Amino acid sequence: MAVAGLSACASMDDGRASLSPDTRTIGPDEAYRSRVETIARRRGIDVTWVNPPVREETLVASGD
Template sequence: MNASLRVAVLSLSILGLAACAGTPTKTAYAAPGLSKHAIEGMDRDSQYVSAVERVARRRGIDVVWVNPPDRRKLARTPTP
């Protein structure tokens, strides 16, 4: 009984360690510097940004864009 209990505990601990060793270290990792703009189809909404900054300058307000506005690029159709 004692020997079979030792074998059971040893085998369960080995299985537990094997399960931990198989998991990836970084599950949801995005490289720094990779943004939505790296993905094709997105572009800065520069017209909106310039309009807001122009109004802010007239009012004496400093604007710091944390999440600048984006817009989708227009899909270009190939010309025949």
């Protein structure tokens, strides 16, 4: 029974350690917020962001 348990552990290696780190980052989408707030201000509307818009960006590795 112990042999079966050990072989199950060895087969569970899915290679996570060999994957590169995530190159995506999520940050505020200031350009979109600015456009919406400018249009709203022209129309006399006050915008309160409950869930501010975010933008997903991919980081580019430098050639250092």
